[in-house]
Amino acid sequence: MVEVVYFAWLRERIGVPRERVETGAATVADLVAELAAREARYAAAFADLAAVRVALDQELSDFGAPLAGVREVAFFPPMTGG
Amino acid sequence: MRISVQEAPFDLGAEIAGFGAAGNAGAIVTFSGIVRDDTGRMVALELEHYPGMTEKALTRIAEDAMARWSLADCLVIHRYGRLAVGEPIMMVATAARHRRAAFEAAEFLMDYLKSRAPFWKREIGVDGPGDWVEAKDTDEAALKRW
Numbered sequence: 001m002v003e004v005v006y007f008a009w010l011r012e013r014i015g016v017p018r019e020r021v022e023t024g025a026a027t028v029a030d031l032v033a034e035l036a037a038r039e040a041r042y043a044a045a046f047a048d049l050a051a052v053r054v055a056l057d058q059e060l061s062d063f064g065a066p067l068a069g070v071r072e073v074a075f076f077p078p079m080t081g082g
Numbered sequence: 083m084r085i086s087v088q089e090a091p092f093d094l095g096a097e098i099a100g101f102g103a104a105g106n107a108g109a110i111v112t113f114s115g116i117v118r119d120d121t122g123r124m125v126a127l128e129l130e131h132y133p134g135m136t137e138k139a140l141t142r143i144a145e146d147a148m149a150r151w152s153l154a155d156c157l158v159i160h161r162y163g164r165l166a167v168g169e170p171i172m173m174v175a176t177a178a179r180h181r182r183a184a185f186e187a188a189e190f191l192m193d194y195l196k197s198r199a200p201f202w203k204r205e206i207g208v209d210g211p212g213d214w215v216e217a218k219d220t221d222e223a224a225l226k227r228w
Binding site for chain 2: 005007008009055058059060074076077078079080081082
């Protein structure tokens with residue numbers, strides 16, 4: 001079980017800011033594949049992964065990273081601070 | 083060193099009063115970003131952020147700057163929420179013995195805030211919410227010089 005959070009247009013496309021997901025996914029990429037297979041709104045949000053960034057427990061990470069021990073996964077577009 | 087992620091406006095002058103005094107600084111640089119309207123049809127920016135990760139990311143970036151340029155002090159304030167055109171979005175201040183270090187550290191902070199602090203901006207136009215502001219390739223490229 002992991003907490004999955006979404007920001008900006010990913011949050012809008014998926015329709016919720018956060019949700020608890022029951023998953024046995026080994027990596028972030030596996031989790032994305034599971035979500036995208038669920039419903040069209042997830043498939044639409046994850047259609048172009050070059051435009052998506054990921055953080056694991058609030059640290060910037062990548063799609064190949066393992067999920068073992070991770071409590072919170074965040075998906076968001078490239079950041080635009082400053 | 084101080085980091086603040088806040089919805090409320092800030093007063094640049096008040097924030098830097100006494101800044102760097104304790105560290106025997108010889109140079110203080112400040113930068114402040116203001117909401118601007120490039121199209122003539124924008125009324126505000128809506129800034130979303132990732133509470134928790136934002137504070138961690140800003141702290142790490144500021145700690146890096148403190149160590150790398152041996153700063154006497156460093157201040158980062160970044161706002162979120164709805165900010166009208168003309169309002170300040172964020173500011174950084176750096177205090178160092180010499181101006182070159184203070185300028186460079188301020189530029190380093192700005193370059194990293196752009197691409198490594200989890201904020202997302204959306205334009206609010208006269209007709210309502212518009213597009214999310216897209217990250218620029220030049221912002222990512224700017225990190226390479228550090």
